[in-house]
Amino acid sequence: MSEAETIPAVQVGDYILESRLIMGTGGTTDLAALERALIASGTTLTTVAMRRYSPQTKTSVFSLLERLGIDVLPNTAGCYTVKDTVLTAELAREALETNLIKVEVIADEHTLLPDVIETLEATEQLADRGFIPMVYTSDDPAVALRLESAGAAAVMPLGSPIGTGLGILNPHNLELITSRASVPIILDAGIGAASEAAQAIELGCSAVLVASAVTRAQKPEQMAHAVRLAVEAGYRSHAAGRIPRREHAQASSPMEGIINPVEDLT
């Protein structure tokens, strides 16, 4: 098989991430549409949140993922403190029987931006407790390195705030993060269209997480397929090695053998 045909899996702690597109399940009430989108995305890992059991929610999304053979990635969405985050992670491990945890400690409900101080402490505690922390954070390169030292199995910087669809606001920071990391970097939030998923991988991300961009698209199934193709294109583009950026034009046609300009006869 030629090099171009296979895209290798990503190692996250001792978990093998087969698909480089992680999906979210939020943002839609239509479970049938969600199922079609998940299948079209080709994802092998999909996030869920942990909430109080109610007769309405039952365990429908869990059953759906189990039926599709997709691994669950519980998140700690809605947590503001280390204590809440650790308890939520422990509940997720007990309920879903996985050590994977997407660590999300937010600063406030308006921006949903990560509180990196609490996030760092939570990451350390969760790593000590045997979790595989995949950590949502800002696009700060210094913080990314600190999270790695604290035990993050993957660092998940945002491209732009959750649900905004503003894409990658600081590609330079993201590239700096990926160039220095020794754990996988997974773009977490902000993707609005497929091209931005390709860009994230081109900038060196190992994978992307997409939720609203698919579930809130006008045609979720079609967008899921587009993002899947974009992730693949981004990987192949990154692997192929892009040309360096130049200040001035560089002709791609030879200058030798050029014909003499026709004399002006008028």
Place this chain on the structure above:
Amino acid sequence: MPTVQINEERVALPDGATVLDAVAHTTGRDLTEAGTPTDGGRLGVAVAAAGEVLPRGQWSRTALSEGDELEIVTAVQGG
């Protein structure tokens, strides 16, 4: 007959009821002593009491008293 708080709702359970009974009551599933569904599926539920996870293996051995508070959680759409 102890009345306990499950997810901030008051629930009256029979005398001698355990956490296992509370989970069965809330989820409507028949459970084995080990806290797994009798139909062989996965329950996908966890219980916290006093801010700590109560492992499913302990549910049947943990009796409930008047006023006990339980959180019963599961996976929902998100992220």
